[in-house]
Amino acid sequence: MATDLRRRLLAAHATAPSYAEVGATRGGRLPAGYAHLRRRVHLGHGAEVLQRAGRYVLDWGTQLGTGFAVHPSGPARPGATVLLRLSLPGRRWPRLVIPCRVVWTVDEPDRVGFAYGTLPGHPECGEEAFLVSMDADGEVWFEVTAFSRLSAWYARLGRPVALLCQHLAIERYLTVVAAHVSR
Numbered sequence: 001m002a003t004d005l006r007r008r009l010l011a012a013h014a015t016a017p018s019y020a021e022v023g024a025t026r027g028g029r030l031p032a033g034y035a036h037l038r039r040r041v042h043l044g045h046g047a048e049v050l051q052r053a054g055r056y057v058l059d060w061g062t063q064l065g066t067g068f069a070v071h072p073s074g075p076a077r078p079g080a081t082v083l084l085r086l087s088l089p090g091r092r093w094p095r096l097v098i099p100c101r102v103v104w105t106v107d108e109p110d111r112v113g114f115a116y117g118t119l120p121g122h123p124e125c126g127e128e129a130f131l132v133s134m135d136a137d138g139e140v141w142f143e144v145t146a147f148s149r150l151s152a153w154y155a156r157l158g159r160p161v162a163l164l165c166q167h168l169a170i171e172r173y174l175t176v177v178a179a180h181v182s183r
Contacts, residue, residue, distance in 0.1 A: 005071050005083060005097075012099035013081045017117040018125045018151065025115045025129035026104050030147040034126050037166075040143035041174040043132070043181045047109070049140040053132040054112025056180045057142070058105070062130050065176030066169060076102045076114040098122050110134045118151070124166070125151040130173070142177045144170050 021031040030036045043053050056062070060070045060082075069085040084098040099119040106113055113131035118124055126148030134140045148166070 012119050015119045025127045025145045034147035034149050037146045040141050041178050043140040045138050050134045053181045057130050062173045066172045124148040
């Protein structure tokens with residue numbers, strides 16, 4: 001498996017994002033021609049909550065807490081190529097290996113997070129951002145912003161299931177970050 005992951009990671013490094021609007025989740029307006037999604041959850045109050053949640057997000061805690069494995073491990077860094085792996089519980093197969101590239105990160109006193117974009121071989125085409133922010137009143141929020149469209153044949157074939165899976169993953173992302181902060 002390690003050799004296969006190395007081979008897949010090298011192949012992913014050699015590719016460009018599968019969409020033109022790289023970095024669009026960083027601004028306020030998402031590109032046309034994609035499904036858009038914005039969901040957020042309140043995490044608490046103050047800089048300590050922001051830093052705790054931000055470190056968790058930058059260390060891929062959102063994905064790891066949702067059942068994905070991340071290869072290679074380490075904090076999200078701009079330009080890093082990673083493979084997200086997902087297996088069905090109790091099953092060796094099917095196992096999805098999903099190539100992504102970190103397209104931006106932010107680590108500021110009032111905002112911490114990153115976004116990754118899809119690479120060829122990802123079942124979707126687009127970008128997803130994970131941002132922890134603190135507003136002027138000190139309230140801390142975790143927001144997931146995404147624009148995407150289905151790209152793999154199996155995702156398009158099973159469109160209702162694929163869309164449901166994406167929705168459930170986003171809800172789970174929000175839940176695991178809130179749970180991490182409340183511990």
